Amino acid sequence: MNWLETLTLHSPALIVAIPLMGAFLTPIISKINDKVRNVFAISVIALTGFFVLLLAQNVFANGPTTYIFGDKNLTLPVVRILFEVDSISIFMAIISVTLAFVALIYSWTFVKENDGLDKYYTLILLLVASMLGMELTGDVFNFFVFLEISCITSCALIAFYIHKGESLEAAFKYIVISSIGALFILFAIGLFYAQYDALNMATIANAIQFGFLDKIALVLLISALAMKAGLAPMHMWLLDSYGEAPASITFILVGATQASLYGALRICFTIYGNAFANIMPSVSSATIEWFIIALAIVTILIGVIMALIQTDFKRLIAYVAVAEIGYIFLGIGVGLTSLGVGYGNIALNGGVFHIFNDALDIGLLFLVAGAVYYATKETSLDKMGGLARNMKYTAVFFIIGLLAVSGMPPFNGFASKLLIYESTYQLNPILAIIAILASILLLAVFVKVFYSVFMGVELPKFKDVKEVPRSMLVAMGIIVTIIIIFGLFPNLVINNIVQPAADALVNHSIYISKVLPGGI
Amino acid sequence: MITFESLLETLKTGSGFWNPIIWIIVIAVAFLLVYVIRSLGKKEYKEKTGQTQSFLSGNPEYEKEDMHVKGSNVYWGFTEALKSVYGVLRKIHTGNASDYVLWFVVVMGILLIIVGVI
Numbered sequence: 001m002n003w004l005e006t007l008t009l010h011s012p013a014l015i016v017a018i019p020l021m022g023a024f025l026t027p028i029i030s031k032i033n034d035k036v037r038n039v040f041a042i043s044v045i046a047l048t049g050f051f052v053l054l055l056a057q058n059v060f061a062n063g064p065t066t067y068i069f070g071d072k073n074l075t076l077p078v079v080r081i082l083f084e085v086d087s088i089s090i091f092m093a094i095i096s097v098t099l100a101f102v103a104l105i106y107s108w109t110f111v112k113e114n115d116g117l118d119k120y121y122t123l124i125l126l127l128v129a130s131m132l133g134m135e136l137t138g139d140v141f142n143f144f145v146f147l148e149i150s151c152i153t154s155c156a157l158i159a160f161y162i163h164k165g166e167s168l169e170a171a172f173k174y175i176v177i178s179s180i181g182a183l184f185i186l187f188a189i190g191l192f193y194a195q196y197d198a199l200n201m202a203t204i205a206n207a208i209q210f211g212f213l214d215k216i217a218l219v220l221l222i223s224a225l226a227m228k229a230g231l232a233p234m235h236m237w238l239l240d241s242y243g244e245a246p247a248s249i250t251f252i253l254v255g256a257t258q259a260s261l262y263g264a265l266r267i268c269f270t271i272y273g274n275a276f277a278n279i280m281p282s283v284s285s286a287t288i289e290w291f292i293i294a295l296a297i298v299t300i301l302i303g304v305i306m307a308l309i310q311t312d313f314k315r316l317i318a319y320v321a322v323a324e325i326g327y328i329f330l331g332i333g334v335g336l337t338s339l340g341v342g343y344g345n346i347a348l349n350g351g352v353f354h355i356f357n358d359a360l361d362i363g364l365l366f367l368v369a370g371a372v373y374y375a376t377k378e379t380s381l382d383k384m385g386g387l388a389r390n391m392k393y394t395a396v397f398f399i400i401g402l403l404a405v406s407g408m409p410p411f412n413g414f415a416s417k418l419l420i421y422e423s424t425y426q427l428n429p430i431l432a433i434i435a436i437l438a439s440i441l442l443l444a445v446f447v448k449v450f451y452s453v454f455m456g457v458e459l460p461k462f463k464d465v466k467e468v469p470r471s472m473l474v475a476m477g478i479i480v481t482i483i484i485i486f487g488l489f490p491n492l493v494i495n496n497i498v499q500p501a502a503d504a505l506v507n508h509s510i511y512i513s514k515v516l517p518g519g520i
Numbered sequence: 521m522i523t524f525e526s527l528l529e530t531l532k533t534g535s536g537f538w539n540p541i542i543w544i545i546v547i548a549v550a551f552l553l554v555y556v557i558r559s560l561g562k563k564e565y566k567e568k569t570g571q572t573q574s575f576l577s578g579n580p581e582y583e584k585e586d587m588h589v590k591g592s593n594v595y596w597g598f599t600e601a602l603k604s605v606y607g608v609l610r611k612i613h614t615g616n617a618s619d620y621v622l623w624f625v626v627v628m629g630i631l632l633i634i635v636g637v638i
Contacts, residue, residue, distance in 0.1 A: 173617045180621055184628075215635040223628040233623040236613060287634045295627075306609055309599055311592050346534045381591030410540035415531060422533040444595070452591030457584040488540050491529040492522065 004054075011055040012067035012083040015093065016133045018048045019100075023125035030118035041121045042104045045128065049097045052132075056090045060500055064514045066138065082200055084138030086511055087500035091352070092135040092262045094497070095359050098482070099255040100128040106367055106475035107248045109468075110374055111160075120160065127153040127252060134259045138515065140189045140271075141199045143263060147185065147228075150256050151178035158245040158253075170240035177237040181224035188217040188224075201271055202515035205508060210275035221267045228260035231329060232299035235322045242318035247370020250314070251363045254321065258355055261328065265505060268336070273508030276336075286337065293333035297434055299326030304438045307445045311381045313369045316449060317362065320405060320442060324358040327351075330435060331420040334427050339506060343426040348505065350419025353498045357412045357486065361405040364479045368398045371468040371476070372453060381452045388454035390465045395454045397476045402446035404483050407439045412483050415490035 001009070022044030030037045059065055063086070070080030085093075104124065111120060126149060133146035155178070159171035193199060195214070196207045208214055227234035238257065242250045268276070276285050303323025310316035331351025338344025369379070371394045378384055388395035404411035407418075417439060425432035467473070486493050504511065530539040565571060574581055581587070599606060632638045 173620065176617045177620055177624075180624065212637065215637050216632070219628055219631040219635060219637065223624060223631055226627070227624050233612065234620070234627060236615075236620045236623070237617075239613075240615070288631070291630070291634055302609065305602070305605065306613070308595060309592075309606060343534050384591075385588045409538075410543050415538060415540075418531075418536070418538055419533055422535050426535065448591060448594040451589075451594060456588045459585055459588060461585075488544075489527050490538070490540070491531045492526055494531065495526070495529075496522075 007051070008054050008058050010067070011051040011058075012065070012085050012136055013069070015048055015051045015055065015136060016129050018051065019044055019125045019129040019132065023122045023129060026122040026125060027118045030121070034112075034117065037118065037121060038104070038108050041125060042101070042108075044125060045097065045101045045104055048128070048132070049101055052090070052093045052097045055085060056094060056497075059085055059087055059090045060496070064504070064511055066514055081142050082138045082515065083136045084202065084511065084514060085136050086514075087497075087504040088262070088265065088352070088502075089135050089504075091356075091497055091501035092259065093132055095258060095356055096128065096131045096135065096255045099252055099359055099363060100124065100131075102363075102367075102475045102478050103248045103251045105478070106251070106370070106472050108471035110248050110370060110472055111246060114160070116160075120157070123153045123157050124249075124252065127157065127256060131256055131259045135262055138201050139199050140192060140201055140204065144182065144185055144189055147260070147263070148182055150259065151175065151182060154178070154241070154253060154256055157249045158241050160246050160249060161244070164244070166240075167244045170244035173237050174241045177227065181227050184220040184224040188220040191217040191220075200515060201266065202512045205271045205274060206512050206516050208271065208275050210272070214272075214275070218267070218272055222264060225260050225264035225267065226295075228257065229264060229329075230257055230299075230322055230325045231295050232302045232322065232326070235299065235302070235325070238322060239315060239318045242321060242366070243312065243315040247314070247366050247373065250318075250366045250370075254359050254363050254366070257325075258359060261325075261355065265332065269505040270508045270511050277339075289333055289337040292329060292336065293431065296326045296329035296333050297431060299323065299329065300435060300438045301326075304441045304445065308441065308448070313372065313379045313381055313384075313449070313453065314366065316381070316445070317365045317369055320365070320445065321358075321362045323438065323442060324354070324362055324405065327417065327420060327435065328354045328358060330424060330431070331416075334420070334424050334431075335502075337427060338423075343423040345502065345506070346419050347423035347427075348502045349494060349498055350416050350423060352502045352505070353490075353494060354413075354416035354420065356493075356498075357404070357416045357483075360479055360483050360486070361401055361411075361413050364397065364401040364476060364483065365405060367472070367476050367479065368394055368401060371397075371472055374468050374472065375465050376462060381449065384453045384459075385456040385462070386454070386458040387462060387465065389458055390462065391454070391467050393467060393473050394476070395450075397480055398450060398454065400480050400483060402443070402450060404487070406443035406446060408443065410487045412486035412490070415487065415494075 022041065026037060026041060029040045065085050067083040068080060111117060130146045130149035130153060134143055134150065137143050137146065155171045155175040158174055159167050161167040191213045192204050196204055198204055230238040241253060245253060300323050303319050303326060307316050307319035310319060328351050331347050331354055335344050335348030335351055372387065373379055375391060376384065404413040407413045421432050421436055424435060528541055530537050
């Protein structure tokens with residue numbers, strides 16, 4: 001075995017261990033000086049990214065891989081931790097590590113003037129470790145532990161502007177909601193353990209009978225993870241958190257939210273995949289699927305309609321982020337109703353592709369909002385105007401972000417939304433029409449924002465406003481480049497990473513048989 | 521390995537297709553046409569003369585801050601027409617953490633009924 005194969009073999013552990021170790025070293029490195037600390041944090045994430053790509057290459061080429069912490073020959077899987085990485089796990093890990101890398105570049109100057117930056121970088125690295133842990137683990141209790149780390153670190157980062165009452169309030173609401181959600185998840189895990197004597201996802205998926213306790217566990221897990229993912233009407237915490245956290249943190253929080261969404265997918269498709277397909281009465285499974293679609297439509301409508309009346313820049317984008325979550329759930333819901341049918345698979349591809357596109361597009365808009373705040377110290381749309389004269393690059397980035405998020409060709413949002421629209425139309429034309437109209441309304445929302453922030457007369461108070469520093473422009477530029485590449489070559493992305501990720505969700509038996517040869 | 525052909529592939533959506541490269545070529549041709557038509561226009565425009573000043577039907581020009589149409593003024597008619605919808609939605613978004621938990625419990629309750637626990 002050469003050194004590259006050895007690194008690939010241990011990459012599941014290293015992907016979590018490197019940011020974790022980096023987090024603990026950051027306070028010490030901070031003692032040297034700020035620049036060294038910033039370079040260190042970026043290097044840690046870059047190294048993690050390298051291992052993610054190494055593992056991705058292996059998983060896409062050879063299928064799921066497992067990594068066992070503990071005795072490999074132990075026959076009881078309950079007392080050891082197992083990471084199982086398939087295409088959907090690594091797809092999510094690529095998103096998380098991309099967001100973290102860009103956020104750290106952006107943070108270089110964005111938070112420069114603030115105090116407590118050693119804690120800021122430590123918490124970011126811990127948050128990244130927890131997100132990656134949630135995405136790579138094959139153990140439900142381990143998932144819960146990483147979820148808890150993610151909740152605590154996110155809460156502290158949301159309260160970064162500690163002098164602002166609103167930030168503290170948002171952080172408080174976040175920890176209340178997260179703790180309650182996490183407790184229900186822990187209760188569901190207890191139900192699994194009591195019944196099957198197992199915490200391993202594949203083992204539970206193989207043994208699940210969909211009895212009374214399994215039904216309760218399903219409801220607890222789905223509702224808690226859907227709340228953490230921001231599905232309406234449980235989306236309200238997201239508006240506070242996204243709106244009040246610093247833009248760089250909101251950018252990573254989009255990834256943390258999607259890690260919870262990944263958890264919901266893993267529960268539905270892998271743990272309960274067999275129950276949905278073979279055990280559950282078709283009436284019950286159809287009702288759940290239609291309930292998800294209904295919530296997705298409600299989420300889209302609430303997000304878009306409420307965004308139209310917002311006057312706070314970041315809160316408006318937070319509402320749009322809610323609507324985008326709705327589009328993801330719509331694709332997944334339509335996919336669930338019609339698995340195996342042509343348009344069902346296309347819907348699932350669209351939903352999975354939109355997870356990445358949502359992170360990029362919404363993330364870019366948050367970065368632009370942060371740039372505007374950095375330059376003007378203003379978040380109210382009513383108090384801004386004419387900024388395109390002095391912030392040309394930021395204005396161009398915003399145009400690209402707004403077109404992408406509104407699903408305008410040729411940007412990435414169009415490709416994924418097209419897949420969702422066309423497949424939804426095959427299921428029910430009215431749902432597709434609502435989704436398209438909401439997307440048009442989304443464009444109208446951003447025309448308003450673009451006009452009130454960047455166009456109009458040059459306001460005297462913003463005469464001396466300058467373009468944001470280079471590190472922030474570079475961070476936004478990276479995201480814009482990815483958006484354009486994804487938009488121009490959608491097939492390349494779908495064939496290489498989206499389709500394998502969607503297939504991994506559908507073919508749950510491959511995931512199970514990797515741990516339990518001969519299972520299912 | 522990414523080949524040149526794979527970059528130009530058309531995205532099949534089951535009932536339709538999408539190729540951004542073709543779309544960009546069409547848009548580029550459209551821009552070219554617009555440019556040609558524009559170049560046929562008059563060239564008497566003079567910068568920094570009365571031609572560039574605002575004309576407000578003979579009324580004096582207000583201060584720049586007063587003339588700016590603010591974000592909340594845009595789509596006033598739309599929001600006014602949907603007043604009742606916004607009334608309901610605003611009422612739901614209380615900003616109260618206990619209400620957030622209440623919605624979670626409501627969704628959980630509905631799901632429990634759907635799967636047949638209750």
